[in-house]
Amino acid sequence: MPRATTTSDIFNAIAEPRRREIIGLLSNGQRWSVTQVVEAIEHPQPAVSKHLAVLKAVGVVDVEKAGKERLYFLKPEVLKPVHDWVKPYEKLWDTQLARIKTRAEQKAAERAQKN
Amino acid sequence: MPRATTTSDIFNAIAEPRRREIIGLLSNGQRWSVTQVVEAIEHPQPAVSKHLAVLKAVGVVDVEKAGKERLYFLKPEVLKPVHDWVKPYEKLWDTQLARIKTRAEQKAAERAQKN
DNA sequence: TTGACATATTCCAATAACGGAATACGATAC
DNA sequence: GTATCGTATTCCGTTATTGGAATATGTCAA
Known part of the structure; x- marks a missing residue:
């Protein structure tokens, strides 16, 4: 096929x-x-x-x-199925980036505490 | 090719x-x-x-x-390019639907005026 | 009707996909 | 080491695609 x-x-x-x-x-x-x-x-x-x-x-x-x-x-509107299919995944990389960002902020906070 | x-x-x-x-x-x-x-x-x-x-x-x-x-x-995150490409078009079918809705509301308003 | 312009279609060659079947590879257990 | 399980790879046949070149179709104007 x-x-x-x-x-x-x-x-x-x-x-x-x-x-x-x-x-x-x-x-x-x-x-x-x-x-x-x-x-x-x-x-x-x-x-x-x-x-x-x-x-x-x-x-x-x-x-x-x-x-x-x-x-x-x-x-x-014919593009909608593509949008609908891919949209849910947005949240996945969003949260992943959010996690990285959070970690970076934590480290910054730790450094701030040390000084 | x-x-x-x-x-x-x-x-x-x-x-x-x-x-x-x-x-x-x-x-x-x-x-x-x-x-x-x-x-x-x-x-x-x-x-x-x-x-x-x-x-x-x-x-x-x-x-x-x-x-x-x-x-x-x-x-x-590898899906992001797909999302980024298709996302701008969302607005197009949104506004189109919005336009239809607006027109429907206008007609309803016109009918309301006649009565 | 002839010609010019706008667009579509056809034919070509090269390439790669897909599923299926068979088989190869790799890791564990006995 | 041999069998077994989990997974990957190879070979096959069928089929569509792509760009390119040439050509066909269609519309208008002189």
Whole structure:
């Protein structure tokens, strides 16, 4: 069994850095033509069109026709599963950092006592 | 150019659902032997060992030897880049929901005025 | 209708994933 | 040392991906 398709879910779609970059561009809420995306990220037009097709397949972007242009825009809510999955772990490194910080403060307090 | 390696970064590593599942298991902060993981997720041992190897390669888990067992545990901070990347988008679907809510409230207010 | 522009699609080559099966390695116990 | 348990590794076949190049499709304007 090969690796899951890039279009099989949002986790596979965003594994590719340039696709995350495109999502980042569209995050300003504006509609972007393919040419604009091509100019922003430095990559040939066919490659960009392919990445956009993957993003569209998983639903994280959608298109609007405008004459000869295609205007892509973000559907951010499709990223929610990623957020929901990773959010709980935030607490783990938070508490770990908190623990380190606490220990550092304790040592500082000990040093202060000695003097 | 082929797809990026699953071990090339955390985004590629977590694209595979069973690897996310394993991360979920280890999120209780305990050390898990391979056998325990095998029993928890239903999957043959070699497959689990391979997934663990990928997770270890990107650093999101680490191992400790204990006799003939290998005890794996989570290094949650490696997930931080994923969290950091996706977090800003939260606001987008939040405001979108907020906008819908606002509109609903406006309509309710309009209806209230008519009566 | 011809041409120019915007975008999508197709074909290619190279690469790596995944599960499965078999097997190898390593540690303990007898 | 031999058996056994726990785990890792190797080999296999199938399949998708990626960028690149070339080309096709579609839309508008002159």
